[in-house]
Each structure stands twice: as C-alpha cells, then as structure tokens.
Amino acid sequence: MTSTPGASRDGRPLLNSRLAEFGTTIFAEMSALAVATGAINLGQGFPDTDGPEEVREAAVRALRDGRGNQYPPGPGVPELRAAIAAHQERRYGLTFDPDLEVLVTAGATEAIAASLLALVEPGDEVIALEPYYDSYAASIALAGGTRVPVTLRPDGDPGTGGAAAGRRFTLDLDELRDAVTPRTRLLLLNTPHNPTGTVLSRAELAEIARLAVEHDLLVVTDEVYEHLVFDAPGHLPLATFPGMRERTVTISSAGKTFSFTGWKVGWVTAPPDLIAAVRSAKQFLTYVSSGPFQYAVAEALALPDAYFTAFLDDMRAKRDLLASGLAAAGFAVHRPAGTYFVTTDIRPLGQEDGIAFCRALPERAGVVAIPNAVFYDHRDAGAPFVRFAFCKRTSVLEEAVARLKSL
Numbered sequence: 001m002t003s004t005p006g007a008s009r010d011g012r013p014l015l016n017s018r019l020a021e022f023g024t025t026i027f028a029e030m031s032a033l034a035v036a037t038g039a040i041n042l043g044q045g046f047p048d049t050d051g052p053e054e055v056r057e058a059a060v061r062a063l064r065d066g067r068g069n070q071y072p073p074g075p076g077v078p079e080l081r082a083a084i085a086a087h088q089e090r091r092y093g094l095t096f097d098p099d100l101e102v103l104v105t106a107g108a109t110e111a112i113a114a115s116l117l118a119l120v121e122p123g124d125e126v127i128a129l130e131p132y133y134d135s136y137a138a139s140i141a142l143a144g145g146t147r148v149p150v151t152l153r154p155d156g157d158p159g160t161g162g163a164a165a166g167r168r169f170t171l172d173l174d175e176l177r178d179a180v181t182p183r184t185r186l187l188l189l190n191t192p193h194n195p196t197g198t199v200l201s202r203a204e205l206a207e208i209a210r211l212a213v214e215h216d217l218l219v220v221t222d223e224v225y226e227h228l229v230f231d232a233p234g235h236l237p238l239a240t241f242p243g244m245r246e247r248t249v250t251i252s253s254a255g256k257t258f259s260f261t262g263w264k265v266g267w268v269t270a271p272p273d274l275i276a277a278v279r280s281a282k283q284f285l286t287y288v289s290s291g292p293f294q295y296a297v298a299e300a301l302a303l304p305d306a307y308f309t310a311f312l313d314d315m316r317a318k319r320d321l322l323a324s325g326l327a328a329a330g331f332a333v334h335r336p337a338g339t340y341f342v343t344t345d346i347r348p349l350g351q352e353d354g355i356a357f358c359r360a361l362p363e364r365a366g367v368v369a370i371p372n373a374v375f376y377d378h379r380d381a382g383a384p385f386v387r388f389a390f391c392k393r394t395s396v397l398e399e400a401v402a403r404l405k406s407l
Helices: 026-037 053-064 078-092 107-119 134-142 173-179 202-214 272-282 291-301 305-328 354-365 394-404
Strands: 102-105 125-130 146-151 184-190 218-222 248-253 266-269 332-334 341-345 385-389
Touching: 026 354, 053 291, 078 102, 078 266, 078 291, 102 107, 102 272, 107 134, 107 184, 107 218, 107 248, 107 266, 107 272, 125 134, 134 146, 134 184, 146 173, 173 202, 184 202, 202 218, 266 272, 305 332, 305 341, 305 394, 354 385
Parallel strands: 125 146, 125 184, 184 218, 218 248
Antiparallel strands: 102 266, 248 266, 332 341, 341 385
C-alpha cells in the first residue's frame, strides 16, 4: 500500500474506484529493495526452506498418478476435505461434514476475499482488528463494505529498548463493543494475529462470542497461524465457543504450517449455508486450484503430533533468537505469543517513522523489514512499529542479528 496508481484513459481512472487507495504492496517494494541491495529479507512471511520431504513426495506421486492434473472438484478433492474435517475434530473437537461444511480455496487470501464478497453487502460495516493483513482492507472494499478498525494497542513503556517479554498488543473490549452499530454485519478476526503476534485469550474470545451472539453478527476468523501458538493452552478456535459454530467462517491454510506457501492451499469450515454462500463467490474467482497439491496436503494434515510439536519448537527457538538479537540492537521488542513475526518499536533508536526507517535499513544494516504503519488505517498509531519475520534458517537469522548490531 505504498503508492496510488493514477493512470487514466479518456479522463476516467483505469483502476476501479474501490481499489483506488491501494497501490503496489509494501511487500513488493521491500522485496525489490532486498534484491537491489543484497540485504537479508526478513520482510515477507515465507520460509526459506521447504517443508517435510514426505509431503513433497506426496505431491510428486499425485502428479505422476494423474491425480489433480485436470480440474479438481469445485469444493476440493474429497481426500483433502475429509482430512480437514478430521484435523478439526482431532485438534479442537469440532465436527464438520466434509461434503457440506468444508471448502478448499487458493490459499487463505482467496478464502478471505470469497467470504467477504459473499457475506457483505454494499454499505455493511465490517469490524477488523487493526493493524491487519493488507488483503482485508482490499477485500472489504471490493465487497462495497465499510471497514471499521478496532486498534490493538501496546501495553508497557516504549521508552527503552529490551526484550520486554510481558509487553503485548491488547484488545480493548469496550472499544470493540462501541464499534458495533446497526449497520455492523461481520467481525473479521485474526488470531494468532499478524503482524503483532498477539494471541487472543480465552476471556477475550468469550467476550467476542457474547458480542456476536447478542448482535447476531457473522464472524470470519483467519487462523492460518493456528499451529504457531507458543504458550499454553495453544490455539482456541472461536467456533468452539457457545453460539459461534453456527455463525463463524473459519479460515486456515497449509502454507504456514507445512512451509509450502507457494502451493496456495487454503480452506474454509463453516455451517452448510455459509459454505454455500462462500462457494458461490469462490467459483467465480479461481474456480479451482492446486489440484495435485491438495492430495499432498491431505497427507500432511494426517502427520503425527510429533511433527507439529517439532515445528513449533523450532519456530519458538527462532523467535527467541531474533527477539533477543533485536533487543540487543536497541529495539523495544514485543515478544510474540504466536505467528512468525516479531514487532519492534524503533523509538529507543531515536526513530519515529517506520516507513522511512525500513526504506533506509537495507543500506544501513543489510536487512529488510516491514513497517507496520501500512497495516493501519490510523497510520500514526502504527508509525513507530516495524515487523521482522523469523521463519528463516537459523544461520540467516544469526547473520541478520549480527548486521543489526551496527544500529
């Protein structure tokens, strides 16, 4: 969201007015800077190694066996839908009919877009926790909805650097309640939360559930980091709370959990009427995608618990390595409870403009990060915060930490 295209023909803008505020994403700009400067890219959230070999081989086997090389079924291949349903029941005690309550999508991004296009009418208000993944704002705009940000705010004193293990971004439940109006149609939630790393607590989720039931709101939850919650009790799906299964569209994907982000395999679980609505929009987006990879992801979801435990332990160690290194470099660090991003405050370094800081950082220190301000409607609220990704090889993180000491 760094520029606004101004191209026009015959006096009319080429870009749909609903997208006029969105230009080239910050990820494209920062990735280009990484290439141009040879900097270590801790900006965009993708791993620099592949996931489990047995899952990759499952994709190769599907290709060779001719499974998924042509259009797969619109809702997704039966094997994957069954695996998703089994995963939800095994992990969370949620039961879903694979034929009526599961939909496979081209990653979570398409699932979010299809859900909002299906469920939001022009003029409806959509409440989202700010800062938010940039596709949320664009998808709400495409649906003709009005986004209503409720801002997560950091607790603790930002005045000094350090690891600040207790410092987190918190949700003001009173502000959330006050944001609901007669025009509110839907709550769009993300927990574990990108970019702040906050994981909503059981008490916070219970209050959100009560609010949704009281006002008869639909809820779309982005839970792609469900297997990256570093502390007990682990991930708590909102659909498990009283009154929420029948009104919640739960979204997740394989990319973050199995380190195959390029496969773009996501999914939606919801009651039949909500799945039918989302499918009606999804069929006119990609229609279908990722045929052979769907079979591989079905096998990935059935991996033993030991895989998920080892994956989490590895990411926790990388979080601690990067968070400690950033603190030693002088940042105020908000140690994340989930995801694979660390949000930092640059004010202890004498800086206040995160966008300018990130544009200069590749030349100054040979590292690329993302300014959190681009994830805010209220840019000033996010101005001093900068996000670093730790989903990289340990040697890469160690080199990045060494370079950042120059700050």
